[in-house]
Amino acid sequence: YDYVKEEYNTDSHLIAYGANHVSCVEPFPYIKKYSFLTSPYIFTVCRIEPENNIEMQLKVFSENDLPIPYVIVGNWSSSDYGMRLYEKYSTKKNVILYNPIYANEELNVLRSNCHYYLHGHSAGGTNPSLVEAMYLGLPIIAFGVNYNRETTFNQAVYFNDSNDLLELLSRLEELDREEMSAVMYKLARKNYSWKAINKKYVKMLKSI
Template sequence: MIQKKIAIIGTVGLPAKYGGFETLTEYLTKHLTDSFDVTVYCSSFFYPKKLKSHNNAQLKYIPLNANGVQSILYDIISIFNALFYADVLLILGVSGCVVLPFIKLISNKVIIVNIDGLEWKRAKWGKAAKIFLKFSERVAVTYADRVVSDNKVIQDYVKYVYNINSELIAYGADHTKKEALSSGVVSEYPFLAKKYAFKVCRIEPENNIYLILHSFSEHPSLDIVVIGNWNNSNYGKEMKLKFNNFENIHLLDPIYDQNILNQIRSNCYFYVHGHSAGGTNPSLVEAMYLELPIITYGINYNLETTANKAKYFNNKNELLKIVSNIKQEELNEIAKDMKNVANNVYTWKVVSAGYANLFLLNSK
């Protein structure tokens, strides 16, 4: 039987190093390359050493940055290149989807778009970028053969705004595993010997960094460890300058060693999640799979992801009240609930099966 040819477009590339879409692509290729002929587009900007394949998927390199303004052209070139051989184009994100009306005129290839939350709502974008991304979202949803939403809230939004039924497929988290703290890691980060809350994320206003750090600056009896890209923006530098001198606040640069990251995550008192935009966040579902107690910003995406079984805050006073009053027994119960939800919903077997079913469908 001839395998369908799948092109995955819109990520930085493989091997995965950078973000949620890259991790998704990593595990889709691990699970699906026995059944499909998969090609993944990669940015030469991030991969000076170019591999021919990874996880039995072929890799193609585009000499552009996969992030920022260049990502539009990066995606568009990838889309046009894929038309020459692929049966199905899986496009992750909407920035390059402005060309889909033309693509549908000249091709009958199946187009699947994961719209990646409501990207145009993110605070980091200026007015022009938001207008462009909202337009790209509309074009993507209108001209794709299938639309993927990673969260029920996003799925409901697509139905309400565009009257289109999208497929609900989230992210997997079972690639993470609990790790005991090693003496070497504690030696490098001595504050881990104490009780600490934990957060890992991009340092952006919409992730409520200020709200969280401000709360812990007023609760010196509990430490917090936050890992993020502090030096990549003026906002990050401002937050680091403002809060780095508090004895109970520990702001770490990105840690790419998965073993060390898992050690620090696995042994926290609870996980704080501040995201207020997007859909299902990979770092949140990973924390759930690690059976961590979750205290999260109470936006609808996060309530949906955690099945309304975590602890929620919407301002500094609410977070302070939770941190000051929560008991170990309650944290233990939340942790069990998070693990049960993750086991049922957020596994790569479930996610990969969802995408495989879409790949086998014909165009609408």
């Protein structure tokens, strides 16, 4: 708000995305294609851009002896940056990389069954993939910038650099996944349903 006021001399309204279009999917029909569904894994879906901290996260998983694999779905072939990362990390242990998945059920089965959702975005607003992860009731590990904290109401688990992330991943068994999951789902139902978002748009338009 302050930036828009200072830069453009006008007021602004911040309205998040809705997320109740996503749904949990049972893993069984997809186990043959995605064998890792039968075991714990960390999951991310995002654009493959430097500001999403993908390389940092890949390095942490591939260079350390972590007991859990990292699965990422993203547009690897859309840029030189993405292609470089794919070439470097697609053959590393503990890392599983997929190109974009546009079938909603197939994408939902990968994210709704993950052990934790890892969100590394460092720039932007209320990112759709983050609020969708919340609505799926996923325990979330997020990069600790202000907008991630605000989106998750400071109720997720946060990291600020690769050392923080490694330390978190090394003690996952100490975290209360069920509690984290319940809190994220409750917050999402209250704040990120399309009904709640529509009410905010109506309120904004009436105030103009």
